[in-house]
Amino acid sequence: VGYLPEYFKDEINSTGETPDLSHDFCKLNLAYASVAIQRATALYVLGYSLPVEDQWMWNRLVGHCNKQLPVYVACWRDTSQVVASLRMVGFARAEGLNDGSIL
Secondary structure, three states, rough: OOOOOHHHHHHHHOOOOOOOOHHHHHHHHHHHHHHHHHOOEEEEEEOOOOOOOOOOHHHHHHOOOOOOOOOOEEEEOHHHHHHHHHHOOOOOOOOOOOOOOOO
């Protein structure tokens, strides 16, 4: 699942009255991402530090119906921090894939 970058937040949170294709694409992408996260058999967090400010993603993870899902993390400097945060919200099988650097 490709996740939209932070600078699209205004587009994502705009009302449905906006009659442009980019608005509709953002909403469609988020709906697809939400369903894909719930149906996944494993989650891979690659190159993304899951910042606390990203409430959209955290809300989906906190509300995930299967906390036994394995989650694998590899990001620039924050791998162990992301793993710890995921474990704190119930993903006991979260683990890092690297030593803190993406190869």
